[in-house]
Amino acid sequence: MLEKTYQPAEIESRIYRAWEETGAFDCGRPERASAAPYSIVIPPPNVTGSLHMGHALNNTLQDILARFERMRGRDVLWQPGTDHAGIATQMVVERQLMERQQPGRREMGREKFLERVWEWKAESGGTIVNQLKRLGASCDWRRERFTMDEGLSRAVLKVFVELYRAGLIYKDKRLVNWDPKLLTAISDLEVQQIEVKGNLWHIKYPIEGSDEFIVVATTRPETMLGDTAVAVHPDDERYKGLVGKNVILPLVGRRIPIVADEYSDPEKGSGAVKITPAHDFNDFEVGKRHDLPLINIFTIEAKLSLKNNEDFMKGAGGADLEEVLALDGADRFKARKAIIEMLEARELMVKIEPNVHMVPHGDRSNVVIEPYLTDQWYVDAKTMAREPLRAVRDGRTTFIPKNWEKTYFDWLENIQPWCISRQLWWGHQIPAWYGPDGEVFVALSESEAKAEANKHYGKDEPLTRDEDVLDTWFSSALWPFSTLGWPDETPELKRFYPTTVLVTGFDIIFFWVARMMMMGLHFMKEVPFKDVYIHALVRDEKGAKMSKSKGNVMDPLELIDQYGADALRFTLAAMAAQGRDIKLATSRVEGYRNFATKIWNAARFAEMNGAKRVAGFDPKSAKETLNKWILSEAEKAIREVTEAIEAYKFNEAAGAAYRFVWSIFCDWYVELSKPLLTGANGAAKAETQATAAFVLDEIIKLLHPFMPFITEELWQVKGEEGAPRGSMLALAQWPKLSGLENANAESEIGWVVDLITAVRSVRMEMNIAGGTQIPLQLIAGGETKARAERWMEALKRLARLSEITFAETPPKGSVQLLVRGEVAALPLAGVVDLDAERSRLEKEIAKCDADIQRVDKKLENKDFVARAPEEILELEKERRRDAEERKGKILEALERLKGAA
RNA sequence: GCGCGCGUAGCUCAGCGGUAGAGCACUACCUUGACAUGGUAGGGGUCACAGGUUCGAUCCCUGUCGCGCGCACCA
Numbered sequence: 011m012l013e014k015t016y017q018p019a020e021i022e023s024r025i026y027r028a029w030e031e032t033g034a035f036d037c038g039r040p041e042r043a044s045a046a047p048y049s050i051v052i053p054p055p056n057v058t059g060s061l062h063m064g065h066a067l068n069n070t071l072q073d074i075l076a077r078f079e080r081m082r083g084r085d086v087l088w089q090p091g092t093d094h095a096g097i098a099t100q101m102v103v104e105r106q107l108m109e110r111q112q113p114g115r116r117e118m119g120r121e122k123f124l125e126r127v128w129e130w131k132a133e134s135g136g137t138i139v140n141q142l143k144r145l146g147a148s149c150d151w152r153r154e155r156f157t158m159d160e161g162l163s164r165a166v167l168k169v170f171v172e173l174y175r176a177g178l179i180y181k182d183k184r185l186v187n188w189d190p191k192l193l194t195a196i197s198d199l200e201v202q203q204i205e206v207k208g209n210l211w212h213i214k215y216p217i218e219g220s221d222e223f224i225v226v227a228t229t230r231p232e233t234m235l236g237d238t239a240v241a242v243h244p245d246d247e248r249y250k251g252l253v254g255k256n257v258i259l260p261l262v263g264r265r266i267p268i269v270a271d272e273y274s275d276p277e278k279g280s281g282a283v284k285i286t287p288a289h290d291f292n293d294f295e296v297g298k299r300h301d302l303p304l305i306n307i308f309t310i311e312a313k314l315s316l317k318n319n320e321d322f323m324k325g326a327g328g329a330d331l332e333e334v335l336a337l338d339g340a341d342r343f344k345a346r347k348a349i350i351e352m353l354e355a356r357e358l359m360v361k362i363e364p365n366v367h368m369v370p371h372g373d374r375s376n377v378v379i380e381p382y383l384t385d386q387w388y389v390d391a392k393t394m395a396r397e398p399l400r401a402v403r404d405g406r407t408t409f410i411p412k413n414w415e416k417t418y419f420d421w422l423e424n425i426q427p428w429c430i431s432r433q434l435w436w437g438h439q440i441p442a443w444y445g446p447d448g449e450v451f452v453a454l455s456e457s458e459a460k461a462e463a464n465k466h467y468g469k470d471e472p473l474t475r476d477e478d479v480l481d482t483w484f485s486s487a488l489w490p491f492s493t494l495g496w497p498d499e500t501p502e503l504k505r506f507y508p509t510t511v512l513v514t515g516f517d518i519i520f521f522w523v524a525r526m527m528m529m530g531l532h533f534m535k536e537v538p539f540k541d542v543y544i545h546a547l548v549r550d551e552k553g554a555k556m557s558k559s560k561g562n563v564m565d566p567l568e569l570i571d572q573y574g575a576d577a578l579r580f581t582l583a584a585m586a587a588q589g590r591d592i593k594l595a596t597s598r599v600e601g602y603r604n605f606a607t608k609i610w611n612a613a614r615f616a617e618m619n620g621a622k623r624v625a626g627f628d629p630k631s632a633k634e635t636l637n638k639w640i641l642s643e644a645e646k647a648i649r650e651v652t653e654a655i656e657a658y659k660f661n662e663a664a665g666a667a668y669r670f671v672w673s674i675f676c677d678w679y680v681e682l683s684k685p686l687l688t689g690a691n692g693a694a695k696a697e698t699q700a701t702a703a704f705v706l707d708e709i710i711k712l713l714h715p716f717m718p719f720i721t722e723e724l725w726q727v728k729g730e731e732g733a734p735r736g737s738m739l740a741l742a743q744w745p746k747l748s749g750l751e752n753a754n755a756e757s758e759i760g761w762v763v764d765l766i767t768a769v770r771s772v773r774m775e776m777n778i779a780g781g782t783q784i785p786l787q788l789i790a791g792g793e794t795k796a797r798a799e800r801w802m803e804a805l806k807r808l809a810r811l812s813e814i815t816f817a818e819t820p821p822k823g824s825v826q827l828l829v830r831g832e833v834a835a836l837p838l839a840g841v842v843d844l845d846a847e848r849s850r851l852e853k854e855i856a857k858c859d860a861d862i863q864r865v866d867k868k869l870e871n872k873d874f875v876a877r878a879p880e881e882i883l884e885l886e887k888e889r890r891r892d893a894e895e896r897k898g899k900i901l902e903a904l905e906r907l908k909g910a911a
Numbered sequence: 912g913c914g915c916g917c918g919u920a921g922c923u924c925a926g927c928g929g930u931a932g933a934g935c936a937c938u939a940c941c942u943u944g945a946c947a948u949g950g951u952a953g954g955g956g957u958c959a960c961a962g963g964u965u966c967g968a969u970c971c972c973u974g975u976c977g978c979g980c981g982c983a984c985c986a
Contacts, residue, residue, distance in 0.1 A: 012945095014946095015946090015948085016948090203982095203983090203984095210986065211986095212986090226986070227986040228986060229985080229986070230986095274986085275985095275986075278985075278986050279985095279986035280986075281986090282986085283986050284986080292984095292985095365985090365986090367984095367985055367986095368983095368984080368985070413915065413916085414915090416914070416915070417914080417915070417981070417982090420913090420914070420981095420982075421981095421982080424982090424983090516915095516980090516981085517980095517981090520981095520982095547980085573948095584924095584925095584933095584934085585923085585924070585925095587924075587925065587926095589915095589916070589917095590916085590917080590924080590925095591916090591917090591979085591980090592923095592924090593923060593924075594923085595922075595923050595924095595934095595935075597922085597923080597934080597935045597936080598923070598924090598934065598935070600935085600948080601934050601935065601948095602934090603948065604946095604948045604949085605948095606948085607946070607948045607949090608945090608946065608948080608949085610945085610946080611945040611946035611948095611949085612945065612946080613945080614945045614946075615945035615946080616945085617945085618944090618945065619945090661924090661925070662925085665925075665933075668933090668934095669933090676945085676946085677950090680945070684944085688944085767951095767952090770951060770952065771951095771952065771953090773951090773952085774939080774940075774951075774952040774953075775952085775953090777939095777940090779940085779941095780940060780941045780943090780951080781941080781943090807943075808943095810943085860930095861930080864930065865930090868929095868966080868967080871966060871967085872966085873965095873966035873967090874966040874967070875966080876966070877965085877966045877967090878929080878966055878967075879929095882929055882966095882967090885929080886929085886930095889930080
């Protein structure tokens, strides 16, 4: 028995448990051993994360695909897991230590700290997994993986060592994006450019041996302490004479050259630019070209490092040096203020212009990133990018929607070396060991490294391991095969790689998709996924990106509590149109919650009317027109939904299902079936009960990928009567109907629907009270009369008619309407205002005239007649005939009205 | 600067070369025997603007205006 109302919260956890207990989501079920595999790897959420709207959308779409294909009989693996999120996790644990006033990371030491992280992971790392379950995600949780798992770590080691040996990983000293708060290097992608209101400071640099100055402009005056040149454009007439001369760096006293370099843009600033090779990416390049010294003036925390800094002190001198040295240890922002003051005091500041510019910030720490000279490990991304580019160009992997391919190409074609080392503790420690002379040995284990070192030195030497760990994305890049067991040759790897589709957001194409392509193609020699479905971002209803600071986040879990997981899922699916962001309004979720209720009530209706499932029911055997009609409509709906999901058109699939269930099944089939279900005719009644139950089952199956909970619940409850279920709905067979489309049934039921709608419409226009029953006279015979007799009861009830009679001509003074070319009359003489009726008919005629004119205009156009395709021409002519005919009938009606007056 | 996308009913969005659709909101009516988380009927759109292609353009092309996003640059 079904409860009176649908209460999602009550059933969701129970249903989910049942799925897990029966192993419904397990891949490799024995009965599917010969089925085609279908695999998706989840974009591993951050282990510190909790479910946000983006996850909800991403996983809803994956779940729709997984459930759909599972029902189509495929051996589905939806591979779940989380990534270890190096920086984020380390930050979380450090914060926790601080809050609990426990010793910090450095006091505790690396080993102890890592133990603490694992403890934290054991306690809190499963949060998002449980949230995914609340959403209904049908992952094979037995196979859950974590990027720091033993197996996945082995994969990371092997990949690092092999790429190193192939020359695709190397160590290099160059400028990196340095995070002075987290004290680690980060990759280009982890840098956010943020618009900042700053100034452009114009500073006079005195030219050696003269009273003249050259003016340079800068947004970072404090870096002048590390200047080693001033650059001007070689063609800049203003400065031509100065090239080759030197300037005396103010405050520092260092003698630095004026060089000619095309990097200098005469249009910008003063046309002369200070060069600080150790603190600016462009200056670094200029420095290389002119063989300039690199003077690093910052500590790793971006505080001034001057006193004990040989590079800085070399060549420094003069009256101001002491004051400058007093700034040793000052934070970069304090240093800036102090330098500005000193320059102003010496009248070297020419002007200060307000200047809005982009400043790089760390996406985790939110502090200004410092270009910083360090040794780091790099992946030769340019070489690694070659195959991934080819694979998409030749269609081995397809992006959906296609236009994202351009983004992918643009990035890979202009790719920079990927900095993969991080100065953190939490992560995969780099398998590199150094000998006493700094010689590096990269190997799978310490013993292997020792053996290599022994070979190199001819004896055992003490080795120290590289302290750094790898970028989390390095291990994520291996996800599609490391989760399947690689480097072991597991049966799963063989069966499920390459995966069928990757579903992800566009913001992660660079971070993840491209890198998985690199690693997959390099190590597996095959693309990691055939399709990449890129979905939109979920925004708030005004279109703003959801963010905590804006306070506009919508919590999917709250929505699930409020409306049920099914409603949230259906909303996201219905709004997931390709290539468009989702602006989510709660009202939509509410609307689809109502949809769930509607389905529930339709099922209750079936239950109350004895619509039990009949074993072996053959839809082709249906005799009743109504049943033929709904089966025909069901076949169409199933086809639409199926084709839409196959094409990743989730919104179309959801829309087609919605329309069929609500506008066809509930609005019309249920209503029209009432006379049959309550009538006496045994055979027709039994057939209708069986059909209703059958179609409801089809509906439940059709909706299951979108609304797994309510459908599974109904499947179970409905399974209690009639033939026993063979399995849970999650493993049931996807609906497939054919040969049921029936034009005759459509014609008859369509007429019934049109007649009822037309009568209702007139009633409203004529202000006939809802409770008032009125007679209807059909000016028709033959088939129409037969139809009307067959549908007498339904017509009377749904159109609120007292009786239906038949006549040759309509009675005088009646309201006349046109239904599928025939006249129906409501004899309302005396009840209705004849003037109102006249004007109603005149309006109808005007509409017909407009139609006729529109078509005539087209038909008068010789080009149209000559060039338009035949079927369009026919269509237009038919429209004209229809309009003419309608007009004729209405004119007659108008005549009769006059007769009545 | 380069690239991508968007401007369709009051709001959130579909559609897309042959007479504009949905949900929500709105108006009126309805406790009819699944459902008021419901039903019925209705109002509301020069499909941003200007050119062009076409027999025909909301849909294709070009440009303009407005908005968003990504990348790059920034002295």
